[in-house]
Amino acid sequence: MIAESGHYALVLALGLALIQSIVPLIGARLRDAALMNVARSTALAQLLFVGASFVALVMLHVNSDFSVANVYENSHSMKPLIYKITGVWGNHEGSMLLWVSILALFGGLVAAFGNNLPLSLRAHVLAVQAWIASAFYLFILVTSNPFLRIANPPIEGRDLNPVLQDVGLAVHPPMLYLGYVGFSISFSFAIAALMEGRIDAAWARWVRPWTLVAWIFLTLGIAMGSYWAYYELGWGGWWFWDPVENASLMPWLAGTALLHSALVMEKRNALKVWTILLSILTFSLSLLGTFLVRSGVITSVHAFATDPTRGVFILLILCLFIGGSLSLFAGRATSLKQGGLFAPISREGALVLNNLLLTVACAVVLFGTLYPLAMEMLADFKMSVGAPFYNLTFAPLFALLLLAVPFGPMLAWKRGDLLGVTQRLLAAGVASLVAVAIAWGWASGGATLAPLAIGLGVFVIAGAVTDLVERTGLVRLPFATVLHRARGLPRSAWGTTFAHAGLGVALIGIVCETTWNSEYIATMKQNEVAHIAGYDVKLDGLFQRQGPNYREMIAEFNVSRDGETLSVMTPSKRSFTTRGSSTTEAALLTRGASQLYISLGDATAEGSIAVRIYHKPLVLLIWWGPVLMAFGGVLSLSDRRLRVGAPKPARAKQRLQPAE
């Protein structure tokens, strides 16, 4: 019954979405408030039904109802409860259901909190949302129904892929989807603006918080995925430039550009056309990401060709939305008036540079991801594009971007004084040179690029702090005044500082980890000691243990430094009987921002075991950086002027909307 109810709820949601796709638009054409307001009710009802459908699938997984194919293929009765729940989105059908659930959630949020949007704008936005929703409901119902039953239900399920049975994976996809799908809102706003032929600074003010929310989640989602790969896959790598990762990086790059260009539009009423285009591109890249990951085209072009139903369906959705929105853009964009002039050297100019670099970086990733596919299909030339390519192309672009980051927020709007800003950044420059010198001395020659990159990271952090120091008047003014000023600063200024500093922090982490990572690879016997980066790691022994749905072999290591025991580390290797596969569970010892990392290989008959021990200096900064960035985003979101949905006094609200 549960499966059928879930299925039926999804069909009803499709019906609602179809109504929402058309009726509000007719209402907008006829200027009929009642018809336009239909969008609000249908969006909320859609959320209810998709939510019910999602809950139904969760219940099926929790109850281990193996008569449902999706549960049978991805679950096991012995699986811990949390992985029964997270297993819902650890597979294709379930993750698509999560995708539409989040889409409905955002639609519902616009419906519920968009009271202060002009009625026709809200109607248009929700209608566009409904187009996207209808396409994906159809996709799920036609090609990826998670509620399909099996005629002869098996007794036991086939279990979830063991590497996916992890807390990191419980959180990673929902976060990522909140980001991907969140960009649908700015897309819908852009299409609505094009359809209405009307766009102004207020539009940017409405769009920015939604973009920011999506960006925050995407930032955290990517960071989480990277950390998951780092500890779960067992060789300490955290970014592989794998097409699936690129699929999430591209919307992030475009979304970051969008955040900045929307800022120019909001403050200076300039870059309108470009902001609209970026809104379209960002969500298009999210759709492309969904296509790349879900169609299987990446794993192999041939896998795609043998079962093309899903791929072709998403490809159709992709062409329809990207092609449609770009044609609309091409037709209407010229009618949008440009405003707000500025000199090349100005805050606007700096933000244009930011957009140029981010867009080119995004194009590099896009080409790197699709070029091999295109070459294989068109020219029958098989090639690979991997980390060494991106190190040569993407990295210099980002270095340029980071070099410019401290200048941006300090330049004045309209016409800036580059020389003046350079003088004010002198302290940050000196700090960065000192950092270069220290890194150089400490590494005693060695890598030449690494100390420079660290200097760049320090420059970005110090530059971000300098902006704050200048604005609060720290150093110049008495402390009480500084405190008062700091409190008076808009939260978005604090947000900028944290987000920009986060970039520098992440860069330092990346450089330290890749340059000064030390490793020890050997076969160890009991009581043997490995020496690495000043630590003594002794293998105390090997044990076997039975877990809920796996057996594991645990190695116990005693870690000491200068004869003093610090900790016991227990990496393990788990074998999952149902799938006949195994995972390595690395053991991590955190010291400050650095980590000691141990993972196990195969045991030999004589009782010794292959071991990889890494010392990764300052590795945690790689993820603290994005967390800082996201925190900056949250601060900026809490800024008073961005709280679009902030509750207003009831009387004022009545006065505002006499039409209702």
Add this chain to the structure above:
Amino acid sequence: MRRMMAAFVALMLLASPAAYAVQPDEIMSDPVKEGRARELSRELRCMVCQNQSIDDSDAPLARDLRLLVRERIAAGDSNSQVLDFLVARYGEFVLLKPRFERQTLLLWLLAPVLLIGGGLALWLQIRRRARSGADVPAPPLTPDEKARLAALMSDDAKS
């Protein structure tokens, strides 16, 4: 034919139990040569994996390639000779950093062309617009907007 054989061998290897990225028994005794082997390994693709280098991958095929790289280095090949040898055997697919040639021209030139072209175009346009005269005045407020503005202002005055 050779490529098909390679794919077949790869599939056979995939079926055997998982091994491990760089194993203790693979490491060369000469640290300089081992360093070169690691460096090369990071530029070579494990062909059965998703964009993983053979240095990272624990697939058995990656192990065979790592051993092959070390064999060539031990035989006295230079780095580029090792790469040539592998390309001759497995095609350009094995290189994670594609060579600069006719088929990859667009890929490699994309970033500099976009950056320089885009930068120039933007610079010229912004300068032309900045010189072309005064600010375009913002469109006047509609009566609706005026009412809304008045309401908002009175709100602010109260709080």
